[in-house]
Amino acid sequence: MKKAEKIRLGISIGDLNGIGSEVILKTFEDGRMLDFCTPVIFASIKIVSYLKKYHKTNINLHGIDEASQITDGKVNVLNTWKEPVDINFGKEDSKIGQYAIKSLKAATHALKNNEVDVLVTAPINKHSIQSKEFNFPGHTDYLNKELRGNSLMFMVTDELKVGLLTDHVAIKDIAETITPELVTQKIQTIHHTLKQDFGVSKPKIAVLGINPHSGDNGVIGMEDENVLKPTIKKINDQGMLVYGPYAADSFFGSNNYKSFDAIIASYHDQGLIPFKTLSFGMGVNYTAGLDKIRTSPDHGTAFEIAGKNKADHSSFKEAVFAALKIYKNRKEYKELTKNPLKKQPRKPQQKNKQESNHPDAQKEKKAPFIKQRSNEEE
Template sequence: MKNTKIKVGITHGDINGIGYEVIIKSLMDNRIFEICTPIIYGSPKVAAYHRKALNIDNFSLNNIKEAHEAHPKRANIINCVDENVKVELGKSSRSAGTSAFQSLEAAVADLKKGAIDVLITAPINKKNIQSKDFEFPGHTEYLESKLESGKSLMLLLSDKLRVGVVAGHVPIVDVPKKITKEAILEKLEILNTSLLKDFGIQRPKIAVLSLNPHAGDDGLIGMEEKEIINPALDEARKNSIMALGPFPADGFFGSDDYKKFDAILAMYHDQGLAPFKALAFDSGVNFTAGLSGIRTSPAHGTAYSIAGTNVASETSFREALYLAIDIHKNRDCFEEATKNPLKPAESVKNIQ
């Protein structure tokens, strides 16, 4: 019987962290197989090590060599790392970084050729994965390079809010140089398109945060709002993007104003992600908007401190899996509506 369900590729991330724990716990729910066919890019040997460390007996993986061999009612795994790789729970190691890259490289290759439909990435250690083949700050920049689909946007989501950032994985000292009118417009265009295509939201409303405290206090605490952000918002609105602001970040989140918007564009990483993770750490999902392929990940890291202790929550990973499937369906609906403009597309569940 041909498998027509969405094929979900899963990278195992850093093998010394909680990647396998959250993957296994998520796939232990057999209802997953009703909506997708999961394929882990990793190591059966490493998976067995984690399963034993977690004292999980009622779970097994179907070993395959190619994605087209995946069993539609099983959790599948493709071995793509050195069989002799050593697991050292809670530690950063060069071999863990190498195996994380090998998993990612194999999964992205299959995503590019259509062997899998969506990609879920387990957390990596951004330091130990660095090599001549991976000279990027993180997953987002690597995928942007490999999928060759133009610029992307790191978008954090939960059932409460969506937050993107203009300056992502850059040192804080370099943030002001990254905040330009062109950069803000670029991210707004990606975000607006994603809200339409990936989330089925008509006429999305976007809040844009200021760079300086109190939105610069009319130039008293910085001129970026007057000279850069406001002109960018004016041009965005001329391009039919409903972007409002700039709003001071502290009051914006403190007063619950974020609930009035479909998404928020922060100026830099911690300005947007600190309040996001305070509000939705366990259930948050990272989505790389703007790519030709669909990639999500849990919003947490490797969590070395609890690796192998069986206390990690799989909620964020499971939500990442569900979100990737929803976005895949929404894109299909959007494409159908584009081809048949008189036939309204039925949007999949939206985050309100």
């Protein structure tokens, strides 16, 4: 019997002055990772070799010039450029930003052409990437343009999944951005994602209110009364299990979130502050709603610790495993939809690392990487 090919995992290098290269190399220093996938880093073999020595990682790199040379059992580095690059850890640099974009564009091109199966992106700096040729707030907006579908920022762990109605939108613009059409689209995206990508057969979704106390029946703004409540009722009448709007201030502290498969927050900080507080650095940023799979760690470039060999790679490793798991779930879902007589998927039971095939299964859970804070996640 022919041995099944491993999932090809494309990796964009991110901002070279940040912690991206460190968390990538630390992740694949564990040789067991190559049992699960074939990594392809889009960068330069010269620069990644230098970073390997700098970060004192014991890893065998395989430099290639085209996708046809990707080799299983090796950490492949596809040469996206060959000229030398000056790295200054912790410094914002527009030139470095352009190399981050070169890597992202090459990795996305390979993803679109099925040369890699999934994409994991290392963090970028939103300011240094800007140019006439690249004018996007971050990864999500760029990938939404390049790939098919409607993207949704979906922050996930095994026990908590938070999606956003609006992501990189200024506070003053949030209320007018949230329309019945947007709410319907985002809920439908999360509902489908939970079924297709996470094996939840009958998703149960909570929606957080726009205003404090969900508007207190109109006392504190009418957006919840006029937009969220009627839209949620309409979607519920169609058979989806969607509830709310819930007052956001007490929702997580009261453990209400544990009763739902996913929570939809109205805006960025409403969802990401509790998510990052509860996930302890094990969270993953998943771009749901697209025809291809992209994940990333839930932190940014962390310039404040870049180059100091202090970065915790836990979230990047979780992003790798999330991408691989979603890829397999999608294949299974497609088979089930082709043959509906097969057994329908069930919501998988939560497993801790000691019960899973995770390479860290026998290790103690690492401390939170609070030091790795940054103002970028995209």
